[in-house]
Amino acid sequence: MKDKILIVDDSEMNRSILDDMLKDNYEIIEAEDGIAAVKRLKEHVSELALVLLDIVMPEMDGFGVLEAMNQNGWINEVPVIIISAESSSTHIERAYELGATDFIARPFDTLIVRRRVVNTILLYAKQKRLINLVEDQVYEKERQSDLMIDILSHIMEFRNGESGLHILHVRIITDLLLSCLTKKTDRYNLTMADISLISTASALHDIGKIGIDEKILNKPGKLTAEEFAIMKTHSEIGANMISDLPVHRQEQLVKTAYEICRWHHERYDGRGYPDGLKGDEIPISAQVVSLADVYDALTSERVYKPPYSHEAAVKMICGGECGTFNPLLLECLEENAEKFRTSLEKASHEDIKHRKLRSISEETLRDEGGGVSKRTLRLLDRERVRNTFYASMAEAIQFEYSVAPPMLSLSVWGAKKLGLDEIITNPAADKRLDALLGEGSWNKISAAARATTPEKPETKLELLLRIEGSVRWYRIITRSLWSDDAEPEFEGVIGTAMDINDSLLKMQELETKAARDPLTGLLNRASAREQIEMKMLSHPESNFALAIFDIDDFKKANDVYGHMFGDEVIKFISKNLRESIRGSDVSGRFGGEEFLAFLEYKTDIERTFERIHKSICGVYENYDVSVTMGVALSSDMGNDYEKLLHAADSALYFGKRNGKNQVCFYDESMKSLLETDTADN
Numbered sequence: 001m002k003d004k005i006l007i008v009d010d011s012e013m014n015r016s017i018l019d020d021m022l023k024d025n026y027e028i029i030e031a032e033d034g035i036a037a038v039k040r041l042k043e044h045v046s047e048l049a050l051v052l053l054d055i056v057m058p059e060m061d062g063f064g065v066l067e068a069m070n071q072n073g074w075i076n077e078v079p080v081i082i083i084s085a086e087s088s089s090t091h092i093e094r095a096y097e098l099g100a101t102d103f104i105a106r107p108f109d110t111l112i113v114r115r116r117v118v119n120t121i122l123l124y125a126k127q128k129r130l131i132n133l134v135e136d137q138v139y140e141k142e143r144q145s146d147l148m149i150d151i152l153s154h155i156m157e158f159r160n161g162e163s164g165l166h167i168l169h170v171r172i173i174t175d176l177l178l179s180c181l182t183k184k185t186d187r188y189n190l191t192m193a194d195i196s197l198i199s200t201a202s203a204l205h206d207i208g209k210i211g212i213d214e215k216i217l218n219k220p221g222k223l224t225a226e227e228f229a230i231m232k233t234h235s236e237i238g239a240n241m242i243s244d245l246p247v248h249r250q251e252q253l254v255k256t257a258y259e260i261c262r263w264h265h266e267r268y269d270g271r272g273y274p275d276g277l278k279g280d281e282i283p284i285s286a287q288v289v290s291l292a293d294v295y296d297a298l299t300s301e302r303v304y305k306p307p308y309s310h311e312a313a314v315k316m317i318c319g320g321e322c323g324t325f326n327p328l329l330l331e332c333l334e335e336n337a338e339k340f341r342t343s344l345e346k347a348s349h350e351d352i353k354h355r356k357l358r359s360i361s362e363e364t365l366r367d368e369g370g371g372v373s374k375r376t377l378r379l380l381d382r383e384r385v386r387n388t389f390y391a392s393m394a395e396a397i398q399f400e401y402s403v404a405p406p407m408l409s410l411s412v413w414g415a416k417k418l419g420l421d422e423i424i425t426n427p428a429a430d431k432r433l434d435a436l437l438g439e440g441s442w443n444k445i446s447a448a449a450r451a452t453t454p455e456k457p458e459t460k461l462e463l464l465l466r467i468e469g470s471v472r473w474y475r476i477i478t479r480s481l482w483s484d485d486a487e488p489e490f491e492g493v494i495g496t497a498m499d500i501n502d503s504l505l506k507m508q509e510l511e512t513k514a515a516r517d518p519l520t521g522l523l524n525r526a527s528a529r530e531q532i533e534m535k536m537l538s539h540p541e542s543n544f545a546l547a548i549f550d551i552d553d554f555k556k557a558n559d560v561y562g563h564m565f566g567d568e569v570i571k572f573i574s575k576n577l578r579e580s581i582r583g584s585d586v587s588g589r590f591g592g593e594e595f596l597a598f599l600e601y602k603t604d605i606e607r608t609f610e611r612i613h614k615s616i617c618g619v620y621e622n623y624d625v626s627v628t629m630g631v632a633l634s635s636d637m638g639n640d641y642e643k644l645l646h647a648a649d650s651a652l653y654f655g656k657r658n659g660k661n662q663v664c665f666y667d668e669s670m671k672s673l674l675e676t677d678t679a680d681n
Contacts, residue, residue, distance in 0.1 A: 448478070650666060
């Protein structure tokens, strides 16, 4: 298929001559003036390889066509060669300023026209390929950077429920405000790369809240003066966290993140904190994030307030109810308020990112004084610094796996935490991973990632990791990487592993509150079992003891003194049980007069249970209370709840048959005696 060329000239003779020169190798489209040219461009811009354009024409001249191409973005897609008898330096300079690629003066030579046409088409095609190459490279790194931001947001959500969407919203608003600001003024000399860097660094504006007490962070009411003073320290905490990084402190991303963390609560009139900066003493990065932060805080729900409407938020900000801001930024907010709202509600974040990366790519190719490869390497290295920075800040185990060759890459922090190399070849066959994850777990993670699709590439699963001598629950979050082929192929995965034991403990606390015995406050049977199994699973090398006991002759207490008295005896026993064991041990009520206790121990377990038995028994309102207790040990039965329970119950039954009011430890002799007793009955 031939490339298409649009010839624009008001002289039919000139169009005919050019057509004769080029029609053997190209498909020709003609336009007799500027207005017709714009119409043809609208219809064929995606198909055109070149425009040959005259300057002097009626209705709309060649400069008008170039201006229309700039306004519609066509000048970036289609090269233009000016062919005109107007060869003054003023005309040529203006044509180049408007984006023309080359200039040929009339009368023209056939060989020159053909050569210039071929060269321009080839050069522009090569430039577009370079732009796409740079865009693809930067986009891949940007995609990984975005994943780090998502991970950071997820980590923050564990501390502060507002932070996940808030981080994304602040980033989008920051990008929009900065884009508007660069069109309004050149005071801050911001490039597209600067905007990208500031928008990315904005994700860290509240990182210092990691150091604030969760009770203050999520307090539903107004903070006291003392609490607010503590809350205000988060800006300095975040800045100190960044400035104390052992590496990359001289990188621009780190410097910008420091500015934002420390000064995004400063105010344009000097009444902010922590340093009371005024006007443009405040870095523009912190000024923009400050406004974005306030806008999203107003329009989002918080534990202490419902969301304000978009209109109310803009009115409050511009009316000075939320502090003072740079007047230019307020103009950007007012002029683009509707755009901000629709961007947050409807706009595709991916589209914004693609446009931004294409602008960076084109800027890279236009950069004077540096070759494409040098600048590209600098951009890609910046993305590497971003990933390393996020990894160190998040203190999460981050990893990347590639299929060909099979290789697992760990972040520096993650490798140190796991005691592994940063690069592991053929991880499926690495025995160290089996020891860490459990045999077969790596294949489980890999299978989950391969089961995704390019449209839904994320996975989440929870595993036990054996790290530094203990077993802890980790949440594995991954994003699969797929090729761009017509039939996409799985290429690998990037992801993170986060310690979620604290979150699980909080959940367990809530669950057990709802699952406690209402009379005694002890765990019920199901909840006690869950905690016992969790302890045995988390510490498989420890020794455990499970005791089952019940109140001796409890029916007598109910029959003689009544059931209300019996309830008081049960509460008396429960209180004594709680006071006789450690807070880390498990105690529960099976029902009726039956109870359990589960202990981790090192030595002398017999003496421990003799002490517990003595503490539980006693006198309640002149009524002698005693219990018979059966105990089973994991060293005999293994870490199997059902086996321990059955053995302890057998020991309890044995004790009641042999005098009551005692502690009996299970052994194999009891099994034969109990079987004989059962057969006799």
